[in-house]
Amino acid sequence: MSNVLAFDYGASGGRAFLGVFDGKIISIEEVHRFPNEPVTIGKTIHWDIQKLRYELLTGIKKSLDYCSYGNNRGTRDRQINSLGIDSWGVDFGLLDKHGKLLDNPVHYRDTRTEGMMEQAALIVPKTELYNTTGIAFQKFNTIFQLLAMKTSQDPAYKQAHTLLFIPDLLAYFLTGNKACEYTIASTSMMCDVATREWAGTMLSRLGLDTKMLPSIIKPGTIAGALTSQVAQELGTREIPFVAVAEHDTGSAVAAxxxxxxxxxxxxxxxxxxxxxxxxxxxxxxxxxxxxxxxxxxxxxxxxxxxxxxxxxxxxxxxxxxxxxxxxxxxxxxxxxxxxxxxxxxxxxxxxxxxxxxxxxxxxxxxxxxxxxxxxxxxxxxxxxxxxxxxxxxxxxxxxxxxxxxxxxxxxxxxxxxxxxxxxxxxxxxxxxxxxxxxxxxxxPVEAAVLGNMAVQLLAMRETxxxxxxxxxxxxxxxxxxxxxxxxxxxxxxxxxxxxxxxxxx
Incomplete structure (x- = not known):
């Protein structure tokens, strides 16, 4: 019997579910739910990433308590075998060379990307952008967010050493590892649709810094474990972290x-x-x-x-x-x-x-x-x-x-x-x-949660x-x-x- 912990972050709220797989049936139990409310500072809409980190740790604590004490469903005295995180796409945080977060991630509904699709098309034609990435034109795509930061000479962009998408950033807080999972990276309009790697040549033509882009890993990769510091803070062992299909729709479709x-x-x-x-x-x-x-x-x-x-x-x-x-x-x-x-x-x-x-x-x-x-x-x-x-x-x-x-x-x-x-x-x-x-x-109603769990079970060779x-x-x-x-x-x-x-x- 395996216990897997899935965090599903949505644009309006997040949840933590504990899944129990007995080899034939999956059962799930919601252990934590929380709102995800954007914060407007000046004219810019941000995500409150530190609150989302707090909710992540709270969800793990509640899950550990659930496994220790249970609800008479047979989950008592069992450990969490793995955990994974999925979220909405395109948005990201930037780290400096010391691994410090430079600013709260900006919300995809912010207006900073107005006119950026048109500006990009003057350098790389729309047909070429689409043929290279296979991604639809949405003004909130990561590529246009970065172009907006470069154009406005945003200080965070100038100091950036590493870009991490929302679930990758939350994973970094847990494990200390820096990587971008493929399904979430693919939403950015910055990946080559054929090679599944960064479209470096195209990005360089737009004048975007490709050095900040970490390695892309496949869904189902065991991408580290809780650091000893985090594990000690939570009172648990160093639980393995699985890079699931970190885009929530990718997880949902997997289910x-x-x-x-x-x-x-x-x-x-x-x-x-x-x-x-x-x-x-x-x-x-x-x-x-x-x-x-x-x-x-x-x-x-x-x-x-x-x-x-x-x-x-x-x-x-x-x-x-x-x-x-x-x-x-x-x-x-x-x-x-x-x-x-x-x-x-x-x-x-x-x-x-x-x-x-x-x-x-x-x-x-x-x-x-x-x-x-x-x-x-x-x-x-x-x-x-x-x-x-x-x-x-x-x-x-x-x-x-x-x-x-x-x-x-x-x-x-x-x-x-x-x-x-x-x-x-x-x-x-x-x-x-x-x-x-x-x-x-x-x-299923909880498709993203179940797809998240499915990839964890595949990674842990439970199915x-x-x-x-x-x-x-x-x-x-x-x-x-x-x-x-x-x-x-x-x-x-x-x-x-x-x-x-x-x-x-």
Missing amino acids: VPFPSGLAGASCAYLSSGTWSLFGVETDKPVVTEKSLAANYTNEGGVGGKYRLLKNIMGLWILQECKRTWDAMGSIKDFETLAAEAKNATPFYSIIDPDNELFYRPGNMPENINEYLQRTGQRICPDNAHVVRIILESLALKYRMVTQELEDILGKTIRQIQIMGGGSQNRLLNQFTANATGKRVCAG GSLDQIREIIGKSFPAEEFLPTGKREWDDAYGRFAELLRRNV
Whole structure:
């Protein structure tokens, strides 16, 4: 029996889960949960990395207590065999030559990267950037963050000796080792998609310092252990640290129990949370004129795989609406909001979830009504209609992405596997089946955690292959099925949605 500890850091909060694997079934127990709230200093949005480090140590302490005292589930008096960390992509910390963190990492939603994509394209054409890295153009990509720092002559950039992505930085705090795991590094737009190494020549042409980039390691590498100092502080042994698929979506996809015969391009995955990551797993990168035109990304996966996917704004829009309503005193959980939305008027109005109005934090209900006014649609009469408009519009966007993927791949997608926290939204799951006309299977909810654990178990040789551990996850956490209904109504709504996007308002 093995105990593995998985930390999953998201853009709005983090969790620590202890997993127990008995050789046949995985069971998980949440031992720690905490918010992840950005801090604005001046005009710059930062992550509070020292708080995240504190929560990391707190999670380990709680897990050690759990293993010592348990909850009558057979975990008592057992040690933690390994631990791993996954998080969101692109953001990073910079260390000086003494290994000291120079500043709090900057949040990907900060405005410092405005205009950087265009500036980079003047030096390295967009086609070459994409063909080299296989990564979609997003203004928050690490490459544009570094270019912004170089352009503004940021003191931290000038003093930087080592760049570490968020999970690598947290691992450094634990182990003292400096390395970049491949799946998280691949989100940066700085890796060569063919060699899986840094695209040094291209980065040098942009004038970026490549000396600060440490070695890239594969997911599943045992990348050290707790330092003696950290272990002593926690009152434990030097627990092995596994570099899992450190990009949270990479971990989530590693946990997808693809049905027999539907692996790869026949079954799409949708990692549903703050962002919606919609794509397929491939053996080779897909870098074509079509994938570039549709802005698809090829991020690293486990076992030499690639994740061909598209970033969609996701449930961030609903989360920001809830935050605004909570502040106004209308406090309801997401389940209640979805139940009320179910009774709202279908297709009352439609939004493009990826419109710039919905990118930055703020009063999201006001932003939605501004968009509706700008596009000549009815503004929302109440909160229930706001929620329904968000969910229906996301489902319609998923249909568009499904069709794009089928065109890029030349294959039909037969099933969509929704995983992550958003898979608990049964109304959105049903809307997704209705809009796409595909069979939808929802679960596992804790996909990133389970994928994190899966790679640890592979690294510790507790299981033989990724396919085997995926099958075990499928048996341990059965999915819920949603079948499409209401084809005519959803076809009509999709026509309205497609026309709205063609207008590019």
